Amino acid sequence: MDSKLVKNAIGRIVPTEVNGKQAVPFQGVGKYKPTGKKTAPPVATCADYPADGNKIVADIKTALIKAGIKDGMTISTHHHFRNGDLVANQIFDAAAEIGVKDLMWFPSASFPCQAPIIEHQKNGVIHHIEGSMNGPLGDYCSQGKMRGLGVLRSHGGRYQAVQDGEVHIDIAVIAAPTADPFGNANGLTGPSACGLLGFALADSQYADKVIIVTDNQVPFPCVPWQIQGNYVDFVVVMDKIGEPEKIISGTTQITKSPDRLLIAEMTAQFVKDAGIMKDGFSFQAGAGGTSLAFAIYLKEMMKDAGIKARFVRGGSNQYLVQMLEEGLTDYILDGQTFDLDGVRSMRENPGHVNTSPFTSYNYHGKGNFASMVDAVVLGATEVDINFNANVVTHSDGKLLHGIGGWQNCLFSKCTILPIPSFRDRIPVIVDEVTTVCGPGELIDVVVTERGIAINPKRTDLIDATKNSSLPIRSIKEIKAEIDEIIGSKPEKPKLGDKIIAVVKWVDGTILDSIYQVQD
């Protein structure tokens, strides 16, 4: 197969082949229609599994050997421990001991704690990574040092890719805070409790072999079974699988910046004035500090107005938990607990419901939850004058973030990006974003400290807010003001010609390319 470069429906240059597989260029939102059937794992038989249900083996290395690990296989992990994961590095240390090479690591996201994986890329154990690369691994990839292309997928896109057979997982390793010897597992209890295990759902359902790793073994049955033992081949018990106190990463603390607090308050005011905040409504706020502040402002406005939400979507945190406990929402529909209050609430409160990328985000399902959310508040590293937005690269071109659920959330009825107009004297509203992660047609509102820009396509929102006191302005007007303040044009990032990663859209097509950064 010869890879060519083509221009996709949004005008971006993308390869037609990614890591040896044919790739479809982005065709427009809702335009690509999949054909064919879902992928299917081998049929198993109880005759090959212990009748007493005890699937425990000695250690990770033994489990990998029994699972038939071989050169070139794909090994998957989840990131519910975020920067507190203690398992992923051990997997590839064990793989190195076994002596296998050229593995593909398929994490739902990687974090700085997994920087040792760089060594396993250098020594040949890992060929490349498909999955979000936050921090050092993204930097390594940006420098053009990774073999193969990075493939960035949203949480929903990862489920879609596995379900559709784009990515075949040979061995899934699922770190589980509680599990029984049969492999039933959850994230609710135990010393490493992280809340839920939804990011590992596709892995459990579709991988050829599934290994559960736990530090809290309970007698059968482990209830609830967020991961079902009927999908599991082997169980490994070890001392410690994660550091839950590190679940709280930098993205889960409220901003202290006065500008960003102002932006957060304006965002909440927009949701109120546009008539979105009404009884039975729903919203989702991302993990960034501004999004968190937004939720707190909105909560106060809801209390003042006597408004109750039907559901709020998490990433959960203490502020959403307070809303649930104060009766301001019927439900938290949660895909990822961002702090230990979230973990506790999910364990104790039947209204705090665990969801998965399948229920919430998979675009190749019969609908998903994301499009039913009335308003979603998300971060972005850049937005351009056509409302296209970037969330994975910085203005210097470096790949430092994953997509998370960001792309999936864009299908909300009202997508709002509250962003500062500058970061470190670099403008955030630009003529053209470094990397397109979200097509402008899905981004409805940009809130900056200099005013609120509504996407011209959303005449309904423009009408709804025209008599409000909100500082509604055109995005070009806001940009012109920023440019005037800065005076000179900002330097473009120094990018090479070499494509080091691609951004997939929620339907598996290629939305954009990410280039090597020149030193």
Add this chain to the structure above:
Amino acid sequence: MDSKLVKNAIGRIVPTEVNGKQAVPFQGVGKYKPTGKKTAPPVATCADYPADGNKIVADIKTALIKAGIKDGMTISTHHHFRNGDLVANQIFDAAAEIGVKDLMWFPSASFPCQAPIIEHQKNGVIHHIEGSMNGPLGDYCSQGKMRGLGVLRSHGGRYQAVQDGEVHIDIAVIAAPTADPFGNANGLTGPSACGLLGFALADSQYADKVIIVTDNQVPFPCVPWQIQGNYVDFVVVMDKIGEPEKIISGTTQITKSPDRLLIAEMTAQFVKDAGIMKDGFSFQAGAGGTSLAFAIYLKEMMKDAGIKARFVRGGSNQYLVQMLEEGLTDYILDGQTFDLDGVRSMRENPGHVNTSPFTSYNYHGKGNFASMVDAVVLGATEVDINFNANVVTHSDGKLLHGIGGWQNCLFSKCTILPIPSFRDRIPVIVDEVTTVCGPGELIDVVVTERGIAINPKRTDLIDATKNSSLPIRSIKEIKAEIDEIIGSKPEKPKLGDKIIAVVKWVDGTILDSIYQVQD
């Protein structure tokens, strides 16, 4: 394909073709190893579903038309309402109005309330039924009047057949006591609450099109979503889908017969004396009156001895619920609520856990729950001197019962059949059962009012009880006593040569044939 008749591993004559598909004769317990992959439904896309999540259509007929109903398709339903179902008949009335013919009905079980389906077999709308046929439909089939062969599968076998692609469901219709417009559904609440919907799980996962029918629409999200809306195409709201008071069928009332009470007590005593009843143990008791009485006797013995179970398996009923509420078990792992106390408990008690044929019974999974159960107590219509047992036909040869979870439960560590030695002067222990539903090697103990027979293979059980006061005897000895009392040999049923149905084993192979009954 020419169907031949062959002798299978247990010496029964079975066809090599069933309803136009090749069939594998039973090869022995654990001997047949499946190859290949699970079946897979078409990949869907959110682009084809309403963004607001509202999938409601006018009525069943509209839903069937939108689902593309055509001649020869397979339509599935579940039986959680047992004899109180109000939906199945309406489906085929609608199909008749649409004018389609030769449908295959694939219920998880059928009941007398569905006798009108006989008319749809006569008028050509339905070609044949694959699924348990309790009562009039079984009788109709026994008379040789059904086109096609009846195919009797266990609950686990039904999941296996769907998962493995043996049965392709074109349209699943799932009656749901509560649902939202997206299709999330559960059986816990609403006027027709039936507890859970596990029998419809495979249908939701693998059918091409899925229709939810509810009489209790709630706003999104319907929590919990026992059936996930992401699998659902259409939702129909109607006045009344079921009569939950009829969930309680004849099989869920405790026996009043002194003989059977004695048998039940002896069974409990056996479980105690054999050392099975100990802290952390587990058991399952079927739905028959004797099994229910067994559970009550065992409960008293547990209380007296200060023993607590780790889990009991339901079909749940008021007696199991009492055990849970009195702290005599940590969990009820429940596949089917048999009365309204079961429904209430599952709704209210986190220790009353809903399970599915996938978790509990599917033999083509990576293990299942059934083999982890310490003791299971089941009914039977006949047992032979080799411990083979029958549960679907009567001694007169008539097909009147389904298999239910019976075959799946045989994998328990100790399978006990408490049965009277006669029914209406017909001996229950025979030289050869009319129909083999369970191979003797899996049946460990037969308890009659004339003594307890332990399968000679289970030397461990023989040893464990040899110093007890239990009346342990050989099965031949018990049979000889029965024969002597009756005096004359009982008449053999008058069976024709025509095979009218087959009994599948849990792995999809053909265990036995059922013959037309001569008038």
